[in-house]
Amino acid sequence: GEQVEQLxxxxxxxxxxxxxxNCTYENSASNYFxxxxxxxxxxxKLIIDIRSNMERKQxxxxxxxxxxxxxxxxxxxxxxxxxxxxxxxxxxxxxTQVVGQLTFGSGTRLQVYA
Amino acid sequence: NAGVIQTPRHxxxxxxxxxxxxxxxxxxxxxxxxxxxxxVQGLEFLTYFRNQAPIDDSGMPKERFSAQxxxxxxxxxxxxxxxxxxxxxxxxxxxLRGGDEQYFGPGTRLTVL
Numbered sequence: 001g002e003q004v005e006q007l008x009x010x011x012x013x014x015x016x017x018x019x020x021x022n023c024t025y026e027n028s029a030s031n032y033f034x035x036x037x038x039x040x041x042x043x044x045k046l047i048i049d050i051r052s053n054m055e056r057k058q059x060x061x062x063x064x065x066x067x068x069x070x071x072x073x074x075x076x077x078x079x080x081x082x083x084x085x086x087x088x089x090x091x092x093x094x095x096t097q098v099v100g101q102l103t104f105g106s107g108t109r110l111q112v113y114a
Numbered sequence: 115n116a117g118v119i120q121t122p123r124h125x126x127x128x129x130x131x132x133x134x135x136x137x138x139x140x141x142x143x144x145x146x147x148x149x150x151x152x153x154v155q156g157l158e159f160l161t162y163f164r165n166q167a168p169i170d171d172s173g174m175p176k177e178r179f180s181a182q183x184x185x186x187x188x189x190x191x192x193x194x195x196x197x198x199x200x201x202x203x204x205x206x207x208x209x210l211r212g213g214d215e216q217y218f219g220p221g222t223r224l225t226v227l
Contacts, residue, residue: 001172034215043205043218044157089157100209101147101170102216104157 002027004092006105013112019077021108023090026071030092033066033073034102038087048075080112116140118219120206126225127196135191135222139208146189147207147216148181157205163189164211196226 003026013019023033031052036044050057050064050073057064063076077084087109091102119138127133139146148160159173163183174181178196183189193200203223207216 036218043220046215046217049215091157100145100164100211100214101159101162101173102149102157103159106156 002030002092002094002103004090004103004105006090006108008108009106010109011111013080013110015081015112015114016079019080019084019110019112021075021088021090021110022072023074023092023105024070024072025092025103027092027094028068028071029094030071032093033064034091034093035062035064035075036089036091036104038089038107044089077110080110082112082114085110085112118206118208118217120204120219120222122222123220124223124225126227128227129197130195133193133196133200133224133226135193135204135206135224137189137191137206137208137219138187139189139206140217141187143208143210143217144186145209145211145214145216146183147209148189148191149205149207149218151203151205151221152201160191160204193224196224198226200224201226 006023034049037047038044048062061078066073087107089107090105121136144165146163151157161171161181162169166183178194181191203221205221206219209216
């Protein structure tokens, strides 16, 4: 199976600064890496993803980087705002033909303070 | 697009009772996934259907848990003889083909007393 490690578990940053969350995976067959944001009492919401044919993807203040050699991927939130405070989960999935389930990291609680 | 629909949103059962959770995937999505979320274990995969066929149930506890997808518009997760350790939020997700973006429903919070 797959194992996904996520760090840090808690991240406190000042409003306007950047926040970075790092994940590593074990299965070299993993080829899809989504990031989810979950607010209290809500379901996880997909915010950005990257596939193994890319090294970098950016959308609306979010940047994801993928290093396949190191089996590492990361989420970078630029210019953080209080509304970015939430739990963030990374995940990995291996394949589109046979296996599609996501293996999640343990989550990062991001707190953005003024 | 109503998104993934899950019912009920909350369910309380007594130990030993049965619980059935329902999921309606996004229209046109052929893959349905069930996950369980707890504070201790985090988000865990349970089982996965594609075009109504069971593909992988490796995350399902071997006893008491079963899942079905009788038609393309709904899937059920049944837990027999519920135990307190089954208390969790059960999340259903759907995707267009499986291996694509997965969109989660609001979840069913199961509490076993």
